[in-house]
Amino acid sequence: MIMKITPSEYKILIVDDVTSNVLLLKVLLTNEKFNVITANGGLQAIDLVDKEHPDLILLDVMMPEMNGFEVAYHLKQNAETAEIPIIFLTALNSTPDVVKGFQVGGNDFISKPFNKEELIIRITHQISLVAANRIILAQTEELQKTIMGRDKLYSVIAHDLRSPVGSIKMVLNMLILNLPSSKIGDEMYELLTIANQTTEDVFSLLDNLLKWTKSQIGRMKVVYQDIDLIQLAEGVVEVFAMVAAAKKITIRTEVPEKIVVYGDTDMMKTVVRNFLSNAIKFSNMGAEILLSVEIKGDMAVVNVKDYGCGIDEESQKKLLHTDTHFSTFGTNNEEGSGLGLLLCKDFVQKNGGELYFVSTKGQGSTFSFSVPLKK
Incomplete structure (x- = not known):
């Protein structure tokens, strides 16, 4: 399907050393309401392209001084003219000539003597691509x-x-x-x-x-440094103890004495803070939350386990995707934005780790993230 265009909005440069060919093409395209400019040789064509910025070039191959392939090659080397589509007009139809035309940046070939209907269709097709590209660029901007x-x-x-x-x-x-x-x-x-x-x-x-x-x-930016992960995690637990106490929740830790990882301190604190905040939010009054840290291969893994309301299977599919932006309410109707876990996922990935979770509706959830150990 050819995109509907307004021909008067597009400028076509005709390049041919034979005056009669130029005049014929100019008449045909002017009748179709295109803006037309002409050049009788390769050097003049290059000069006009710089000045007029045409939307399409009809380029004869066999010309003195500078042939069409040379002109195309020159234009494609210039970033400002490289995207202008080129249709070669040529009596050459051997495979090597066609291949060479595409190699130097041609978009299409029209054989001489050309058929008027075929010429208009091929030109309209290239202009439609230009129009579509303009729309894409405008929408992107x-x-x-x-x-x-x-x-x-x-x-x-x-x-x-x-x-x-x-x-x-x-x-x-x-x-x-x-x-x-x-x-x-x-x-x-x-x-x-x-x-x-x-x-x-x-x-x-x-x-x-x-x-x-x-x-x-x-x-x-990620500011990498050696981090005592146990000290970091216990510091966050201490801060959240009072928040947990408001729901009579106990935060218990099972951690080794020391684990040194390599990452960004602020980002790691943010992740642990969000994990604990969510665990408190979705735990029932008087419940327990377990924070544990373990080593798996060359990674340290932090787990925050709660025994709260859990997440159903359908909601789990939406939880860490920006397009669904899932959020829900806590056991005391605490409202969440759904942003915290997306931020955590982003931070963990920036630090070379992974974020994952397991959850069972009515039984609780365990959220985990990994971070590389100090080498």
């Missing part, structure tokens, strides 16, 4: 602008909101530590606890959003 705008918006939102939400989070943390229910009553204490947890979740979302945006636009 528009898409890039949209993506840049989106990423800028995400970055501004996350960056500008992170600081004030962080301040609110600190104030609420202080209040909940210094105002027990015996002082303010059970109802007010419960409201304060909910506000504290909500602020923690919002801060975590903004932090993930900022890091995800930086990662996607290439502004977040």
Whole structure:
């Protein structure tokens, strides 16, 4: 199917040293409403291409001074003219000549004497390809602008909101530590606890959003260094102990004394933090969470196991895919964005590891990631 085009929007250069051929082609193409420019030799053609930027070139092969193959070769070496399609007009029809024409960058051949209908169809086909390419380039440019705008918006939102939400989070943390229910009553204490947890979740979302945006636009680089993985994991567990205590959840660790890995400290902390946050979210009141670290070959593997609500098989298929962007609610109706695990997957892969999980609905989940050991 030939794409519908408007011929007047396209410029065709005719190159032939025989004046009668040039005039005939010019009449035919002008009648079809194409814009037409002409050249009577190879050198003039090269000069016109630089000045006029035609959309298609009809190029005679047998010309003095510089033949059509030489002209095509010259144009294809120049990045600014290399994409202009070329149709060779030639009485040569032997296989070696045809092969040579394609080797120097020709897009099609029309044999002399040519048939008018065939000529118009072949020209229209090449112009249709040019038109399609223009649409693709325009849409690609528009898409890039949209993506840049989106990423800028995400970055501004996350960056500008992170600081004030962080301040609110600190104030609420202080209040909940210094105002027990015996002082303010059970109802007010419960409201304060909910506000504290909500602020923690919002801060975590903004932090993930900022890091995800930086990662996607290439502004977040992996800073490789030797990391004591056990110390890192236990540090995150200590931070989350209070959050877990709000649901009377115990975080237990089964780890060796020391494992040194090679990766990015901040990225590894983010992954462990998200794993524990999700485990708490999807665990029932009074449950236990197990964090373990083991060595498998030349990789260290961190596992975070919960005994909570688990994930059904259909939802598991959607969990780590950006196109589905799956999220769900925790056991206390804690709302998730689905962004955390996508960020974790990205960070783990950037550090040369893998992220994976096993889950059974109603029994719990184990999320794991690997990171290379120090060599």
